Amino acid sequence: MAKSPMRVVVTGAAGQISYSLLALIARGDVFGRDQPVDLVMLDLPFAKDALEGVVMELQDCAFPSLKSVTATCDQTEAFTDIDVAVLVGAFPRKPGMERNDMLAKNAEIFKAQGALLNTVAKKTVKVLVVGNPANTNCLIAQKYAPTIPKENFSALTRLDQNRATAQIAAKAGVTSDKVSQITIWGNHSATQYPDAWHGKVNKDGAEVAASAAVNDDAWLKSDFITTVQKRGAAVLAARKLSSAMSAAKAIGDHLHDWIVGSEGRWVSMAITSDGNKYGVPEGLIYSFPVTCEAGVWTVVNGLEISEFSREKLTVTAEELSGEAKYAAEFLEKASA
Numbered sequence: 001m002a003k004s005p006m007r008v009v010v011t012g013a014a015g016q017i018s019y020s021l022l023a024l025i026a027r028g029d030v031f032g033r034d035q036p037v038d039l040v041m042l043d044l045p046f047a048k049d050a051l052e053g054v055v056m057e058l059q060d061c062a063f064p065s066l067k068s069v070t071a072t073c074d075q076t077e078a079f080t081d082i083d084v085a086v087l088v089g090a091f092p093r094k095p096g097m098e099r100n101d102m103l104a105k106n107a108e109i110f111k112a113q114g115a116l117l118n119t120v121a122k123k124t125v126k127v128l129v130v131g132n133p134a135n136t137n138c139l140i141a142q143k144y145a146p147t148i149p150k151e152n153f154s155a156l157t158r159l160d161q162n163r164a165t166a167q168i169a170a171k172a173g174v175t176s177d178k179v180s181q182i183t184i185w186g187n188h189s190a191t192q193y194p195d196a197w198h199g200k201v202n203k204d205g206a207e208v209a210a211s212a213a214v215n216d217d218a219w220l221k222s223d224f225i226t227t228v229q230k231r232g233a234a235v236l237a238a239r240k241l242s243s244a245m246s247a248a249k250a251i252g253d254h255l256h257d258w259i260v261g262s263e264g265r266w267v268s269m270a271i272t273s274d275g276n277k278y279g280v281p282e283g284l285i286y287s288f289p290v291t292c293e294a295g296v297w298t299v300v301n302g303l304e305i306s307e308f309s310r311e312k313l314t315v316t317a318e319e320l321s322g323e324a325k326y327a328a329e330f331l332e333k334a335s336a
C-alpha cells in the first residue's frame with residue numbers, strides 16, 4: 001500500500017545549507033524513495049524571490065517522490081500539521097563573531113518557532129535544530145513547546161560525527177564506511193568531545209578496535225580531538241562562509257537514522273539529557289551515542305568512561321549549562 005505523504009518543513013530554505021539539503025529530501029535519499037513528501041520551505045520576506053527560484057529548480061528536478069512544494073514567509077502556514085521540522089534558519093557566524101553573539105542573535109527565533117510548533121504542528125512532530133548555537137537553540141524551542149514530548153527535539157552533531165569518522169578512516173587507511181561507533185559527546189562547539197575509544201574499524205575483513213587500527217593513542221588524545229572540534233571554524237576561515245554541503249549531508253543522515261532507523265548502528269544526536277546514565281546534568285540538550293528505530297532514539301548505555309573521557313564530558317556539559325543560563329537570562333530581559 002502506498003505510504004501517506006510526510007509533511008516536512010525546512011526553515012532558512014533560501015540559505016546555503018538548504019540549497020544542498022532540499023534536493024536530498026526531495027530525491028528520497030532521506031525518508032526513502034517510496035515516501036511521498038509535501039515539502040514546505042520557509043524563509044524571511046526579503047528572501048521571497050530566491051525562494052521562488054528554488055521552487056522552480058525543485059520542480060525542474062522532476063523528483064518522483066516530491067508530492068508538493070510550498071514556499072512561504074508565513075511561519076504559521078509553514079508549521080501547521082507538520083510531521084518533521086528542520087530548523088536551519090538562523091544567522092550563521094561570520095569571521096570575528098563569538099558564540100554568545102550568535103545566541104543573542106538567534107535565541108528569539110527559536111523561542112517563537114517553539115511556541116508556534118506547540119500550537120499548530122502535529123504533537124508527534126520531530127524537530128531537528130541546526131541553526132547555531134544548535135544545542136541551546138533546541139533547548140529554547142523545546143522549552144516553549146511544552147505539549148510536544150521532549151524526546152521529539154534534537155540538535156545536529158552528526159556533522160561532527162561524520163568529521164570524526166572521516167579522520168579515523170584516513171588515519172587507519174580505510175574508507176569511512178569501514179569505521180563505526182565513533183561518538184560525539186556534548187555541545188556542537190569547540191568543547192565537544194569526539195570519542196574514538198569505543199570505535200571499531202573493519203580492516204581487511206576483520207573488525208578491530210579503532211585505537212588498534214590507528215595505532216597512535218597520543219594522536220587520539222590530542223590532534224584528532226582538536227581537529228574535529230575546530231573543523232567548523234577551519235571551514236569558515238577558508239570559505240568565509242560556514243560549512244553547507246557537509247552540513248546538509250549530515251542533516252540527511254540524522255533524519256534518516258532517526259525516522260527510518262539506524263539498523264543497530266550507533267549515531268550521535270544531541271537530545272534531552274533527562275534520565276541519562278552518564279552523570280550529565282539533566283535539562284540539557286547533550287550529544288550522546290544512540291540507536292534509533294522508527295522515530296525513537298535510545299541512548300547506548302553502560303560504556304566504560306575513562307578518567308580522561310570523564311573530564312571532557314564534564315567540560316562540555318559545563319559549557320552547555322552556561323549557555324542555558326545565558327539564554328534564559330537573555331530571553332527574560334528581552335521580554336521584560
Ligand SMILES: NC(=O)c1ccc[n+]([C@@H]2O[C@H](COP(=O)([O-])OP(=O)(O)OC[C@H]3O[C@@H](n4cnc5c(N)ncnc54)[C@H](O)[C@@H]3O)[C@@H](O)[C@H]2O)c1
Pocket residue numbers: 011012013014015016017018042043044047088089090091092093109129130131132133134156157159160188242243244247
Ligand atoms: N549544527 C551544525 O552542525 C551546523 C553546521 C553548519 C551550519 N550551522 C548553522 O546553520 C545555520 C544556517 O546556516 P546557512 O549557512 O544555511 O546560513 P545562510 O545565511 O546561508 O541561510 C540562513 C537562512 O535562514 C534565513 N532565516 C533567518 N532567520 C529566519 C527565520 N526566523 N525564519 C526563517 N528563515 C530564517 C535567512 O534569511 C537565510 O536565508 C547557521 O546558524 C549556521 O551556523 C549549523
Ligand SMILES: O=C(O)CC[C@H](O)C(=O)O
Pocket residue numbers: 092093132159231232233235236242243
Ligand atoms: O560557526 C562555526 O564555528 C561553525 C559552523 C558550523 O556549526 C560547523 O560546524 O561547520
